Amino acid sequence: MSTITEPVKKSFKVQMLEAREMAITASVNRLLSEKGFDAMTVDEVASEVGIAKASLYKHFSSKEELACAAMVQAMQKAQDFLLNLNKASEPSTAGEPSHHATTCAALNKLMATTRWTLQLKMAGQMPTLPSQNSSLRATLMASRPYMDGLMQVSDLLGAWIVQAQKEGFINSALPPIAVLYTIYARACDPVLEFLKMSELHTDEEIIDIVMTTCFAGISARS
Amino acid sequence: MSTITEPVKKSFKVQMLEAREMAITASVNRLLSEKGFDAMTVDEVASEVGIAKASLYKHFSSKEELACAAMVQAMQKAQDFLLNLNKASEPSTAGEPSHHATTCAALNKLMATTRWTLQLKMAGQMPTLPSQNSSLRATLMASRPYMDGLMQVSDLLGAWIVQAQKEGFINSALPPIAVLYTIYARACDPVLEFLKMSELHTDEEIIDIVMTTCFAGISARS
DNA sequence: GTCTATAATCAGATAGAC
DNA sequence: GTCTATCTGATTATAGAC
Numbered sequence: 001m002s003t004i005t006e007p008v009k010k011s012f013k014v015q016m017l018e019a020r021e022m023a024i025t026a027s028v029n030r031l032l033s034e035k036g037f038d039a040m041t042v043d044e045v046a047s048e049v050g051i052a053k054a055s056l057y058k059h060f061s062s063k064e065e066l067a068c069a070a071m072v073q074a075m076q077k078a079q080d081f082l083l084n085l086n087k088a089s090e091p092s093t094a095g096e097p098s099h100h101a102t103t104c105a106a107l108n109k110l111m112a113t114t115r116w117t118l119q120l121k122m123a124g125q126m127p128t129l130p131s132q133n134s135s136l137r138a139t140l141m142a143s144r145p146y147m148d149g150l151m152q153v154s155d156l157l158g159a160w161i162v163q164a165q166k167e168g169f170i171n172s173a174l175p176p177i178a179v180l181y182t183i184y185a186r187a188c189d190p191v192l193e194f195l196k197m198s199e200l201h202t203d204e205e206i207i208d209i210v211m212t213t214c215f216a217g218i219s220a221r222s
Numbered sequence: 223m224s225t226i227t228e229p230v231k232k233s234f235k236v237q238m239l240e241a242r243e244m245a246i247t248a249s250v251n252r253l254l255s256e257k258g259f260d261a262m263t264v265d266e267v268a269s270e271v272g273i274a275k276a277s278l279y280k281h282f283s284s285k286e287e288l289a290c291a292a293m294v295q296a297m298q299k300a301q302d303f304l305l306n307l308n309k310a311s312e313p314s315t316a317g318e319p320s321h322h323a324t325t326c327a328a329l330n331k332l333m334a335t336t337r338w339t340l341q342l343k344m345a346g347q348m349p350t351l352p353s354q355n356s357s358l359r360a361t362l363m364a365s366r367p368y369m370d371g372l373m374q375v376s377d378l379l380g381a382w383i384v385q386a387q388k389e390g391f392i393n394s395a396l397p398p399i400a401v402l403y404t405i406y407a408r409a410c411d412p413v414l415e416f417l418k419m420s421e422l423h424t425d426e427e428i429i430d431i432v433m434t435t436c437f438a439g440i441s442a443r444s
Numbered sequence: 445g446t447c448t449a450t451a452a453t454c455a456g457a458t459a460g461a462c
Numbered sequence: 463g464t465c466t467a468t469c470t471g472a473t474t475a476t477a478g479a480c
Contacts, residue, residue: 036354038260131412132258178431181416190353194403209400217439220393
């Protein structure tokens with residue numbers, strides 16, 4: 001009741017609420033990765049989180065909003081990763097001009113990002129958005145947090161792509177947007193699952209294989 | 223009633239039945255390509271074909287069987303294409319030994335197959351099988367015609383892959399099965415749709431782009 | 445805010461007349 | 463074999479007690 005204890009109590013409540021919502025998005029993320037949006041049911045989410053289905057709808061107003069929250073969180077993680085990459089590579093630029101470097105910082109960052117994406121998917125933490133589902137797409141496109149995150153990620157990657165092309169490490173005959181989409185598509189590459197099912201290679205080997213096909217293609221280098 | 227007219231009448235009936243089933247699988251193929259298995263409803267199929275839903279179930283016992291029939295037909299088309307490719311390239315082998323050839327027949331066939339696949343998908347005629355859906359997968363795996371077709375196609379492509387690797391045109395560091403899956407994956411490559419939506423390139427340009435990323439990767443050649 | 449119970453809807457599948 | 467009408471089950475979403 002006092003004006004002093006009120007904020008503390010409220011903060012605790014908010015913490016609990018946020019913790020619960022984190023638990024929810026984590027479950028959604030896992031289920032989205034495992035079965036996709038359509039096959040995932042709200043009942044499953046509720047039972048996995050350990051609360052009643054009706055309680056879920058107190059937090060999120062629809063199944064689409066539920067998935068959207070998980071996607072926003074995943075996008076946030078991607079942003080953090082990219083910004084960290086950028087920060088980590090900045091000190092080296094103070095040393096030498098990267099004019100005739102044998103390694104390309106931009107290409108390295110693109111490769112690191114792609115590998116990170118593949119590892120996430122391999123670990124079952126990459127929510128697979130069904131490119132064909134309309135209701136989820138509509139919700140995502142209407143979500144400011146999601147679209148803002150997507151733009152930022154695209155801008156960062158796009159800049160690296162253009163830079164890598166300028167330095168001759170990415171095929172300049174390819175439109176940058178095509179390169180961007182090709183990297184994005186690794187997040188839902190079925191080759192990972194197929195190779196995993198064949199049980200002929202370790203997870204790391206599979207990632208190396210897909211990294212190779214993505215950047216070097218399947219043809220032999222001349 | 224006569225033993226002479228009976229077979230003729232029956233044959234006509236069979237023709238009608240087969241024609242109807244062809245119309246059904248064609249519609250299923252289109253819808254499967256447009257929206258995928260989950261989003262496609264049996265009601266849609268029925269109304270597009272122009273018959274009642276119950277009539278559909280006289281031909282196919284379930285939605286899965288419906289999709290399976292379309293997939294079998296598509297697989298058959300793929301087989302025909304591959305066998306034709308093989309036949310067309312055989313005469314040249316009689317001429318010179320392809321030992322130090324500058325072009326590789328096997329690689330050419332792999333590229334032709336990939337391009338054909340992309341063109342089919344671009345035309346909305348490639349049924350997209352959801353890698354995550356379990357009920358359809360189970361039906362497909364239990365279908366002899368489908369699995370037989372898949373095996374034959376895989377054997378043909380696999381032989382070309384090994385041959386192209388032997389001749390130094392496909393990266394020998396990649397397991398042949400990985401190359402096979404990478405080519406298969408072009409049938410559901412979301413990059414095609416993304417680029418199509420961006421409306422910056424013609425269909426042919428998009429196919430060329432994806433062909434390039436598939437065989438040469440996104441990196442510049444050294 | 446969480447629960448149990450229930451509404452509302454939709455889609456796959458079937459019954460039965462013709 | 464085709465139709466209309468219906469069943470069945472699953473799933474999203476909500477009402478109302480606590």
